[in-house]
Amino acid sequence: MSFNISVPGKHVTFATWSDWDLQICLHRECLRKQLKKPEFFNYWIDIRYMYKKFYHRSPKGLAGALQDLGISFVGQEHSGICDTRNTAVLISRMISDGCVMTITKSLAVNTNKVHAH
Template sequence: QLGLIRRSSTTSSNGKNEARTKLRQLFDYLIIIDFESTCWKDGKRHYSQEIIEFPAVLLNTSNGEIESEFHMYVQPQEHPILSEFCTELTGIKQNQVDEGVPLNISLSQFSKWIQKIQREKKIIFNPDVSSHSVPEAKSCAFVTWSDWDLGVCLQYECKRKQLRKPDILNSWIDLRATYKVFYARKPKGLNGALQDLGIVFAGREHSGLDDSRNTARLAWKMICDGCVMKITKFLDKKLLRGSLLVQKPFHQPKSSHLIYMKIKLLIATRL
């Protein structure tokens, strides 16, 4: 269902596993996002979480290079004072969020960064619609570790605060689910997934920017192992319908079924 492809590898003379051939990716670039948010150890689970760190890294799927980064600390409005647990977990200090900007400004700055890399690298986010009008267009998709970042955290905070969220953030690749299907095992967190593949986590865990960079490293390793990245989550029903139409060939119904559908439509229009 995730559209994953596994390909065999061979062992080179120096003992390292190398790919026989590199499978063509659906996306030329991936943008990895890993938010950090307000959190509490216990007793306050009913509190709504707010984003306090907004990072994104741009990964080139042809060479594994991170070509651009975006990073901002975000000022929480509903619960502006960070809990001691949150500071210890994320390493984010109170003065960093105090000097940050509200989420709406962060989203605006993020959109400007997106526009910049679109101009510089001819990136598009909807190949079916835009690729014909942009010569040598490079397709791009978002990646997160689970659906929480874009499907829960950003989605509900924007709803609560009545903020407009960029439409391009309505679909993404859940790398955790992709990893689970591709390698046929459940990862024990991002660090556990990296360790399983012989990769040492670089930086500080639960730092949004470091997590994003390490998720990019994991995605590149999976690509090298033969995983073809594919969108796993759609919040926009129009995008979902379009995807299903692309993936599923149209089968002409039998004549009797056509007659039945015409009768049903006629009855519906007269009611």
């Protein structure tokens, strides 16, 4: 499942390491700033969940997941830009290993995880 976000022919889905960023943090921030959260933020791929299902192991954080695959974390952990770049590296590796990325969370439909392949 992917969603068209204002660009004809282009489909994007957000990916995060855990549900916290889009399920809790963004929700609270929008409430605090009295902003309406765009609908497309209600769907995402939890890379931590996909990692556990695909590799059948539970890493100790993003850096641990990379380390399990022989990849070094580059930059400072918990820096937004560094975490984003390292998550992209992890996603790329997972896809090259055969993982099919699917939406794992949909706040618009329900709060249960969608079955990952």
